[in-house]
Amino acid sequence: MSIKKIAQMTGASVSTVSRVLNNPDYKCQDSKLRDRIWKAAVEINYVPNEAARSLKKGGNADGPKNYYINILLTRSDSSHSDPFFDELLRVIESEIHKNSCILSRVWYNSTFSDDRRAAREKADRLADEMYEQTGDRCDGLIIIGRCSKDALKKLKAAFKNVVSVNRNSTNYEVDEVLCDGRKIASMAIEHLLKLGHSNIAYVGNIRNEARFEGYMEAMRKHDIEVLPELIFDTDQTESHGYEVMENVLKSEERPTAFYCANDITAVGMIKCLKAVIDRYAVKSILLTVEVTLITVTVNTIFGIFAAWVITKYRFRVKKVLSALIDLPLTISPIIAGLIFVLTFGRNSILYPLLTSLGIKIIFAVPGIVLATIFVTFPFISRELIPVMTAAGTDEEEAAALMGAGFFRIFTQITLPDIKWALMYGIVLCSARAMGEFGAVSILSGHLRGRTNTMPLHIEVTYQAFDFTGAFAMSAILVVMALVILVIRNILEYRGRRNDL
Structure with missing residues (x-):
């Protein structure tokens, strides 16, 4: 061919x-x-045409004998399940063809990597079946991955010229190509220790595993106690890695670093983290939208009411009320958050009453909403007060004398005059609510997936060195801010045209 x-x-x-x-x-x-x-x-x-290759090089057309080589991968029962071994297989295949050999067969069978399964499913029978499939065209077998000692003996008896490519020695049962798993693990743990980690977990097989021995050796060298909950003895598959990370995330005390004995296990753990982070990101966006909608609704109602009272009525404490409206603009959001903690926290007078009613303010969504409402309260009322003051009260008083009710006066006289200012204030309130950080940071407790808004999610992901996630969320927040800015400019333009 x-x-x-x-x-x-x-x-x-x-x-x-x-x-x-x-x-x-x-x-x-x-x-x-x-x-x-x-x-x-x-x-x-x-198989390459060695005769043609020799003629091209100016050599003898009589090429060497062609050898039939077979490959057994013991990592899994199907192809394309481990990126590392897939690439290793390609390199070996290329070398087989370069040396004018024929790759006869490639088997995927994880039975040979498990001592119990190999004994239960009779490795000698499987080895004989594999040899029969070659039709006596077998000059050598390359085993990629771990192989149990008993299974290795059976394969050696069935095949000649067996070579093992693995990270754990077969004790010279066959010729082997090894990587020093113990040294690799030890170097990785040393690196993590230099970064300041001591609560380092191990994920992978622990039986006859050189990397586990290297992990334990490095930890003992630095007199670090290895707790049982830091050892995750698991099969080296993506699904088991995903499962390990799910269990870790459910626990209260988590390792600060992981050493995975296998690439595909690490891929599973990373996929689990990515899925969780994606869920947290979506929840933070939804929470931000929810808090913003509630805040804008409440501040719209109370902003109109406050502006109406200040501009339509005369009373002694009018200046005091006006000053109170501006109070959130003069107080640091962090101080505002601390005030809410003192008011509704565990040591406050209101705490027993709130607890008996099943109401939780601190480290919960209600606290975030209250803090955001407080910080953004002046934006709508301060946009309405100048417009309502300039409009005066003559039209409302005339309508009242003619028998019009409050609702009719507001909807047909007051609202048309203030609608552009009201919408402008709503836009400013929305922008401020979405970007609020200080007060919300104090009251939220940074509970990921529960009380983290978009700004808090950005902070958490950035501090976790997830720069991609942090900048992605920042980009979403910037886009939302730009949309609000465009809406504000449109409303400002429409308002000026209306005044003309």
Whole structure:
């Protein structure tokens, strides 16, 4: 079978097929094309034409003997489940073809990596079945991944020239290519310790695992006690990594760092974190919108009422009321938050009453709403007071003398005069409510997914070094602010035209 056949099967050019088969690092424009080429090569048992290659190089046309090589991956029962081993397989396949050998078969069978399963499902029978599938075309077997000792003996008996590629030694049962798992783990733990972590968890297999030994060795070296709850003995799969992180997030005391003995397990843990962070982000957006809507509604009602009282009536404490409306503008939001804590907190007079009624203010949404209402209260009333003062009371008094009720006077006389100022105040109130940080930070308790608004979520993600998440949420907040700014400018323009 030739390269042309593979090109026809995959729809790639002959030159592209040649580059992929002879260079495992070659990157195609279509990321899936390389997978299709390798799959086709295995399917047709492709072997390079060594005679043609020798003639091209000016050598002898009589090439060496072709050897049939088989590969067994013990990581999982299906292909494309572990990025590391997938890439390792491609490199080995490329070397097989470069050396004029034929890749006869590739098996995926995790039974050989588990001592109990290998004994239960009879590894010797599985090894014999694998050899029969080769049709005696087997000059060597490459085992990628962990293999139990008993299963390794069975495979060695069935196949000749067995080579193991793994991070844990087989005690020289067969020829092997190893990475020093103990040293790798020890170096990783040393790095985490230098960063200031001591509560470091281990995630992975602990039986006959060099990386676990390296983890324990590094922790003992620094006299750090390894608590049982820091050890997560789990299968090295993405789903088990996801499950581990879910359990960690449910616990009250969490590790500050993790060492994963396997890449795919770490991928599962990261996916779990990403899913949780995404949920937190959505909840923070929804909470911000909810608080803003409640705040704007309450401040609109009380802002109109306050402006009406100040501009339509005369009374002695009028200046005092006007000063109280401006009070939130003169007080720091953090001080405002502390005032609410003193008023509704555990040591306040109102706390027993609120507790008996089942009402929670501090570290709950009601506290966030109250703080936001207080901070944004002046924005609507201060936009309405100048307009209502300029309009005077003559029209309302005339309508009242003619028998019109309060509601009719407000909707048909007052509201048309103040509508642009009212909408302008609502826009300013909305912008301030969405961006409020100080008072909300004091009252929220930073409970992710429960009391964190968008500004608080940005702070938490930034402090957790999730710069991408922080800037993404910041971008959303900026877009919302720009929309409000555009609306404000439109209303301001319409208001000026109306005055003319």
